[in-house]
Amino acid sequence: MKIAIVGGGLSGASALKSLLNHPNLKKEDTIDIYEPRDILGVGLPYGPDDESLMLNVSPDYLSVDDNDPLDFSKWLKEKYKEPFNDEGLVSRPKFGYYLAERFEPYFSHRQVTHIKASVQDIDVLDAETKEKTHYKQSGQHVYRLKTSEETIEGTYDAVFLAVGHPEYADYYHLKGTEGYISNPYPANKKLVNIGNDERIGVIGSGATGIDLMRFFTRNYDLKHPLTFYVQDQGFYFADIPYERERLRFSFSKEWITREKEKGSGLIPLENILSTFTKDIQAFGVDVSKIYNRYKAGNLTAIKKAVDSKDQELALIQAYTSKLIPYLPSLYNSLSGQDKQTYLTKYYSKLLFFKSRVPYETSVWLLDLIKQGKVQIKYGLKEIQSSEDGGFILQASESDRVGRLINAAGFEMRLEKNGKGSTLIYNLFRKNIIMPHQNGRFVLIDWPHAHVLNQNYGAMQSLFFFGLLVGGTQHGNNDAPLTYQLASRSAKWFMDQRK
Ligand SMILES: Cc1cc2nc3c(=O)[nH]c(=O)nc-3n(C[C@H](O)[C@H](O)[C@H](O)COP(=O)(O)OP(=O)(O)OC[C@H]3O[C@@H](n4cnc5c(N)ncnc54)[C@H](O)[C@@H]3O)c2cc1C
16 A cells, blocks of 8 residues: 655654554555655744744643653653753754654654655546546545646555645735745744844734744844734733642543433533533632633733732633643534534633743733833734835834734635645645635544545545644644644554455
């Protein structure tokens, strides 16, 4: 059997490891990894870059050794005298070195070949006739991969699409404009040769915004405040350390299986909500009350929570962290109606508790704002490039900056995505991938991540992983969930072999 993995980041590496470790792998099987980067197993987020770029989770959750959940933490201790920085965090490049080391034996396995190229197109062929087909046939499919219009690299029995993050969204149509940095990574290449006296603006203030705050504060001595332009929401809320030991947490794999059995494959949203609130109430905390206390999410609210180290908030945040691994299964157990109710009424509240800036980082950020080194401007409506260079931004007031960095989040709309990725463009054009929600995300089935479409149905040997399947793998923008899905799907695929 010939297998292709497209993309050699965390998803691709996890799928590879799972395939190679499977007892059904045969000696004559071959696996080709298509990846334009030299360094394998790390992708964009964990590639070699500035040491100021930090992981947002504890290393205790980032092991890629299924037999040792603390493997990364132990590796860090062995390799570095002091792996943690003054925010108590570990850098993303360090995680990258760990991943590269742990996955290296798999990439150099004798049945594996690294093809250093980007895949640009895939044809679906009928397995028996090896002719192109545009619909489901009784037999199986095979796939022809092309790295350019002319170059056909090979034909495969199965393909794992692990292409990672889409491009950053270009909401203000500035891509290509001088002085505009549409994607700030790698920071140690894209954010160099900037003068300390330049006025720098950042669009957005999510996780990438925090990276930029760290990067500029540690590497530059800017004369003007680093200014974050946002529509209405400033930085994510502070993560308050939970100082008590206890947490009642009822969700588990078994809980989900039991509830699904009771509900013919579905779990009513009401059950999930009441389990969540009862667990929190067991400690005398009312979720709505705490949400209302801080929902403004502004700097005053953040400062209040940071100063008081509010333990009621900390309890809900700690609980939400424990909930993340179960989110995809819970979400996919909801009825269609409940999914809609959840997305419209509860999702933004969950995000409020789930998306957080680490505590020490929040303290630092508040201090930088107090010192006037960082500022936030709300009400961003329009950005135009100015004829004499730089950019004019219409926010609460009109502003001018010389350099503008995009941190506005990823483009999830497939139609727009094609502009940055020929492969996505071609797969979408041929109806091989279809959008999931309002033109966004790639439709897959759950829990195996088969590509789903109208022409071929659930494609049993074509898989899709990564941020673009977040419409199904709900809340999947973290490393542990990325690792889990790719590993599980590859294992499932090998389990099917006789
Ligand atoms: C900036 C950033 C910071 C993050 N920080 C954290 C964090 O601190 N903690 C956390 O848990 N999660 C974090 N994440 C989440 C992260 O998405 C996942 O942890 C994980 O890296 C995703 O892995 P992936 O393999 O799907 O994508 P990637 O790691 O991006 O890998 C995709 C690979 O596919 C290759 N590729 C793309 N197109 C093609 C093609 N056509 N042909 C061949 N190869 C192709 C790319 O070159 C790339 O190497 C972060 C994400 C980003 C973007």
